[in-house]
Amino acid sequence: MSASAAKVSRKENSNHDGADETSEKEQQEAIEHIDEVQNEIDRLNEQASEEILKVEQKYNKLRQPFFQKRSELIAKIPNFWVTTFVNHPQVSALLGEEDEEALHYLSRVEVTEFEDIKSGYRIDFYFDENPYFENKALSKEFNVNEGGDPVSKSTEIKWKAGKDLTKRTGQTPNKSGKKRQHEEPESFFTWFTDHSDAGADELGEVIKDDIWPNPLQYYLAISAFKGLEVLGQNLPTCGITLTMESREQ
């Protein structure tokens, strides 16, 4: 039997093993019934999604005071966020040397997941007064439009004269040397103007799903052994595994 025949083989109404033939009419009825059963399954899937959303909303609320407390504590640690980003392999790859300098003024990061829309979230970056731009806060927000397509929007960055990092070519790659091996953007800050892939924004999802749930592990990562010394026995709960290599640094 050719591939072409296979594609319409249900029309031929034949069975290899000679089992009872099913009439065209019975097949049509079976398809209608499958469709009805499928509607029941779809309805259950929708109910399941709604219940799961409610659980997520409940825990978002319950986590909120802890995130608040964590932000207050993080504010006591200078350069917490730039260190965290530099220590994160994927984010680090986006950072040029000047990006990194600018991020020293990043004092607070907040991730907010929207209650009413399943896939929506916003990331807020709060900056101290700095030589690069006028904004006190830069935000990027992910949502779906009326047609159900993912969209994103951001604060427009008000760069100070000659300081627009997105217009500089050839920023020195940062120490890790991972920047722009292929076609990485010229600057971390191009993220705020790039709305080409709102449905799967890589940096947005890394911050929301990987860094935000536990930024401390990245903050401490590069000097894990030093961190452990400082904290005594408290650190095992951070989930940091010390290898001989990191001990020898």
Next chain:
Amino acid sequence: MSASAAKVSRKENSNHDGADETSEKEQQEAIEHIDEVQNEIDRLNEQASEEILKVEQKYNKLRQPFFQKRSELIAKIPNFWVTTFVNHPQVSALLGEEDEEALHYLSRVEVTEFEDIKSGYRIDFYFDENPYFENKALSKEFNVNEGGDPVSKSTEIKWKAGKDLTKRTGQTPNKSGKKRQHEEPESFFTWFTDHSDAGADELGEVIKDDIWPNPLQYYLAISAFKGLEVLGQNLPTCGITLTMESREQ
């Protein structure tokens, strides 16, 4: 400031904007407190995961009788599954002409998600007596081992003499011509011996997450207009969009 300095800048204890300096000791205490708060967040995350798992388990049970009923109805339609696979773009790309012939004997497909382990599932293929292999059923199962790593295992296929499709080179690509453009496996059936990517098995996940939730849409897809003719007004609930192109076929 160099990138290198940035990496240890929290040690320098300096703030660009001249805000209050925080002593090394206060920073260490803040880190300890962040760690404590993080433990609370982690505990809430675990509770949320457990609650979501319970919702999923509840709905898996509720869906079961409908899946059962659907399987019985599908059994009345000759070549339902091979037609469904041929009409699915990703699966079709894995099918050589002989694979397709062998799949004409595929009478039943079942996907089972395990209750006790979060990421585990099994796919069972039931075959009629056929000229290719002795097995009545072929299964592939995905699980995690004791170390928490994803693993898979499968039924060993007992090929009849000269019929081992995984050992044939240069199967004629199927009609769609999509097969093996790059380094696709030689046969669909190599899936049963390939355990290299158990954590993200592409075909397994396509069957579980895309086909199993609604196989009818793929079964009907290629002849959507004919299907609509057959079914009269019942089909809009299948979610099939008819374009002018498909009408003209």
